[in-house]
Amino acid sequence: MTVASRAHGVAREPGLLLVLAFILACLFLFVLAPTCATLLFPAPRDYAAVLSGPRYLRAALNSLFITVLSTATATLFGFLFAYTVTRTNVPGRRFFRILAILPLFSPPFMVAFSYMMMFGKNGLLTYGLLGIRPNIFGWHGLWLSQTISFFPVAAMVVEGVLRSISPNVENAGRNLGATGFRLFRTVTLPLARPGIAGAALLVSIQVLADFGNPIMIGGNFSVLATEAWLRVEGWGDVKGAAVLSSLLLLPSLVLFAAQRVWVSRRTYATLTGRAGAADLPPTGPLVRVLLFSFCALTSLLVLIVYAALIIGAFVKGWGFDWTPTLRNLSEVVSRSPELLRSLVYAAAAGLAGTVIAMSAAYIVSRKEFVLKRLVDVTAMLPAALPGIFFGIGYAIVFTRPPFDLYGSAAIIVLSLVFWNISVGYQSGLAALSQISPSFGEAASNLGARSMRIFREIEIPLIRGAFFSSFTVSFIRAATTLSVVVFLATSSNSVATFSIMNLVNDGFYGKAAALTTALLLASFALLGTARLAAGRPVELFKV
């Protein structure tokens, strides 16, 4: 724990103390309070009643099973993409990078829905092209769609870490005689460990909490997150939903603890203040071909989702009547208030969430204080909470005095800020663990105070993490449904809520059109944000 031993206390710095107090207050009010409210909503006998059913035991086992599978593949896919993009000279890297971000932009149920259109019993590719009728519904279909849905999360985290590994380290290994796979195994891979662990953690808790994919493509294979959602949707049973989704907390906390232990055993700082990056030597031909084919194939699976979505927006009957039409576009016009709200709320949530998350990450990784563990756990907690769990908590705490935010923009924005806080916090921690505290110490020796060190030294260094965190938080906020479903009213409803209603009402073409519009608008807003931030419009350079 070299970082900890060298860290400074906060007590002597009033500015920092203020920030810490603010973060603590926020986490207490907006994470812990709603979490406890949801946990306490059911009575103990409700817990006993729900948990005695065999159905939920099976759902719990299914959840664990699919989490192991999907996390393994999504993390592997993410790592291979990130490695290809940052560490090789495989052709088409820029393209792969864009593709590796795209699935982040799909609102719940879109990936699974598109795969049914393409690979179902009547799918365009399966029946239309090959004349076969495979059954996509079940754990295998779910595995595919979760891998594609979540590998971008892994790719982003791993890429951030790989990028900060100085090529000098690898060159040093090379000079010592390690080449090819040996170099990869003994130098690159160990250095990427915090990235991989962080990625696997983020992916696994998202898979655990995922309900969009299993509800569309899981078929008879049910998991806890869908069971929780359906308790409410199908039976109006909020207590049962709270019980079931609280079951997800346990494995998530275990995963979280495991990840913290695994990563903290050693330090990974390779950015140590001595600049200089040498070029990487070219990759071997066999590795190049393998990586290229892998990335190309995965990209194809990603593109199919979007192709299906856009086709769906412009045809009369998605799946059976392919006559082109523009009539679905009228839906986009009539839903423009919801679209606008989605963007504004998501941007506000992304920005506020990232600032709070980064500040928390900085304080936790660089300072010593009494409640450090609490901040750490609380900031990671929302990642483990299914959206519906979080939404129920907000509906309980913030629709009555003293914090009555019913029907306001604030209730949606706050719920999105704190539901996504873990993303920014995790990527902040990962980035900061790459930066040796010696920077800050040098500045400190020169008389700089914490805030100044943070502003002038750490901030520029974690800029990449800041932007990637904003991007992911923004996208997650713009595309989430399960959080807002308990909070939206006619005055603060967002686009995903409308999409859900369109799907429920059987307007799949309109839903596809509105989703397409939401995605395009999100792209445009992210592009503008990057321009405004004075960075070149490299949407996907995160």
Added chain:
Amino acid sequence: MKRTVLALALLLFAFGRLFADDAKKVIVYAALDEKTANELAAAFQKETGYSAEIALQIEQAGTVAGRIKTEAPNARADVVIGGNSNFHTDLAAGGYLEKYTSPVVKSAAIDPRFMDPDGYWTGWYLGALCILYNEKRYNEEIKPKGIQPPATWDDLLNPAYKGQVIASNPATTGGAYLMVAAQVFRLGSEKAGFDYVRKLHANVAQYTKGANGSILLVSQGEAIVGFAWGHDTLKQKAQGNLPIVVVFPRDTGFEIGAASIIKNAPHLEAARKFIDFLLSPAAGKINSANGYRYSVRKGVETPAGVPPFESIKLAPWDLKAAAANVENWKKQWSEITGQ
């Protein structure tokens, strides 16, 4: 002194506003499609001069009920409209509803069996279960075997449909529970009803989590035949030109669509007026034209292609038994299907 007067004046003003504006308003949570909800609100305003705000519109009645439960200590809405009566019975049992029996039931001679025996909810529309099948896949794969199109519940047991039937899961949705109950009532005993479930299970490709899951899957050709709510199926077929055929089998199940006043409703008087309004022919017509649902009133016209309610042969229904056996029948169903 001055300050006290000012404070009092402000308080009075605030109170005045509260009563002046607010008394002539009703806040509605709607478990209906958007168009029906909005048109009902507009028509109510025109007819009574009271304004109606659709604060929440989600088709899933369970989600709407969930909202009411979480917000309960500080009720935000006055009435909840839509969703089958079981959701309202559940809300009433939890103490979330205010009793009300509309005088219109008597004055318009509406069948009292569509009303809550305990006096909480008001039944204002009806829906029946239908069978639907994919026309193309039926013609290509089933018809050549000389099998007539599915028209009765027992037709779904034909081995030709092995792996081609979409059913729904009562453990995950109340609507699907009514479908299981329909089999029990239709066949006259629990034993016979679950015998049917067992036989059907051999043909089922998938139990969807929602009651209407088969509409999408059968339209997309994922399976050949399924069952769902007739009004939702006919409506989606009409609006999306779906390649399916809809039939109402004899002895089919049905639901009573209900409306209730929420406990501690901020606008109680307006809420009662709104419930009365839902029983009017005007409201019945809006609901029928947009949602294809049958009004509990006789003589409300239905859209083209929707068979009149009188032509549908319902299974003998026992509301009390349906409500009393929820856990029991869900459990039996699970044991048979392994779901």
